Amino acid sequence: xxxxxxxxxxxxxxxxxxxxxxxxxxxxxxxxxxxxxxxxxxxxxxxxxxxxxxxxxxxxxxxxxxxxxxxxxxxxxxxxxxxxxxxxxxxxxxxxxxxxxxxxxxxxxxxxxxxxxxxxxxxxxxxxxxxxxxxxxxxxxxxxxxxxxxxxxxxxxxxxxxxxxxxxxxxxxxxxxxxxxxxxxxxxxxxxxxxxxxxxxxxxxxxxxxxxxxxxxxxxxxxxxxxxxxxxxxxxxxxxxxxxxxxxxxxxxxxxx
Numbered sequence: 001x002x003x004x005x006x007x008x009x010x011x012x013x014x015x016x017x018x019x020x021x022x023x024x025x026x027x028x029x030x031x032x033x034x035x036x037x038x039x040x041x042x043x044x045x046x047x048x049x050x051x052x053x054x055x056x057x058x059x060x061x062x063x064x065x066x067x068x069x070x071x072x073x074x075x076x077x078x079x080x081x082x083x084x085x086x087x088x089x090x091x092x093x094x095x096x097x098x099x100x101x102x103x104x105x106x107x108x109x110x111x112x113x114x115x116x117x118x119x120x121x122x123x124x125x126x127x128x129x130x131x132x133x134x135x136x137x138x139x140x141x142x143x144x145x146x147x148x149x150x151x152x153x154x155x156x157x158x159x160x161x162x163x164x165x166x167x168x169x170x171x172x173x174x175x176x177x178x179x180x181x182x183x184x185x186x187x188x189x190x191x192x193x194x195x196x197x198x199x200x201x202x203x204x205x206x207x208x209x210x211x212x213x214x215x216x217x218x219x220x221x222x223x224x225x226x227x228x229x230x231x232x233x234x235x236x237x238x239x240x241x242x243x244x245x246x247x248x249x250x251x252x253x254x255x256x257x
Contacts, residue, residue, distance in 0.1 A: 020236060027229035034226075044230040051227065054215065058231070061195065061212040064126070068133035069190035075134070076141025076190075077183055081175070083142065084149045095146075098139045109136060110203030117204060124206030132204045133194045140193060141186035148182035149175075188246050192239075 030039035048054065083094050101109060113132045114124075122128055152175070160170040176183070198213035205214055212235075216228055 020232075023229050024233045024236065027226055027233045029226060032226065034229075044226040045234075048227045048230045048234075054227070054231070057210050057212055057215045060126075060209065064130060064133065064211065065191050065194040068130055068137055068194045069187050071130075072134045072137035072190045073141050073183060073187040076138045076186060077145050077176075077179065079138065080142045080145040080149055083146060095142075098142050101136045101139050102143075106197070106199030107203075110200040113200065114203040124204055125209045128204040128206065129201055129209065129211065132200050133197065136197075136200060137190035137193055140189050141183075144186035144189060145179055145182045148179055152178055184246065184249055188242065191242075 026034045026037065027044055028040050028042070029037050030041040030043070031037065079098075083091055083098075086094065110132075113128070113135070117124060117128050156174055156178075157170060160174050165173070196213060197211075198217065201211050202214055202217070205211065210218075212231075216231075219225065219228060
């Protein structure tokens with residue numbers, strides 16, 4: 001039974017990763033297309049770094065992801081703390097509203113934000129995309145932090161207050177350190193969602209600002225270039241580094257506890 005389970009798991013991972021490695025493999029193809037591998041080359045990586053517009057968009061995309069994830073993590077963390085302090089009935093009501101952005105289709109969310117910004121006469125660009133990414137990332141952070149918060153021994157908080165700690169001191173010395181693994185996980189999840197979002201961004205982006213997902217879509221309509229394969233390879237490697245970094249940070253935190 002265990003052997004069958006391992007085979008099934010290997011099959012699932014093969015389905016998930018085979019297209020990615022196929023794309024990476026052809027990023028080194030000298031033939032210029034994905035119809036057949038004719039030789040090894042780094043030409044498309046060189047072309048990628050020489051494409052100033054694409055490099056600017058990559059920088060914009062990562063800056064947007066880092067900033068939106070940071071803001072969403074701060075708001076989501078304190079939002080989870082607030083929710084945890086409410087009654088059970090209030091928690092259920094707030095969490096139901098919190099989950100709307102997660103279960104709703106991205107197209108509907110993007111159209112809603114577009115209508116909202118249009119009504120407020122907000123110019124579409126970096127600000128509109130940032131606000132949208134923060135909005136759909138907050139519920140993710142809340143769902144990552146709240147379970148950890150519920151596991152916390154409330155006696156630790158009461159003891160801190162009994163010893164004369166202020167609310168700020170209790171947050172800084174007791175609660176936030178305990179929540180750090182969940183906060184880090186929430187940040188990485190928000191960062192990932194922002195990095196690869198297309199549907200919402202497509203609706204709220206404007207002239208002069210674009211993200212990687214929107215740019216790849218625009219270029220794909222004109223025909224896939226192996227520069228996109230090269231870029232996807234680098235992004236995939238960066239994602240692996242993020243996962244490794246998160247693993248070591250989480251493990252170090254758990255060992256300290």
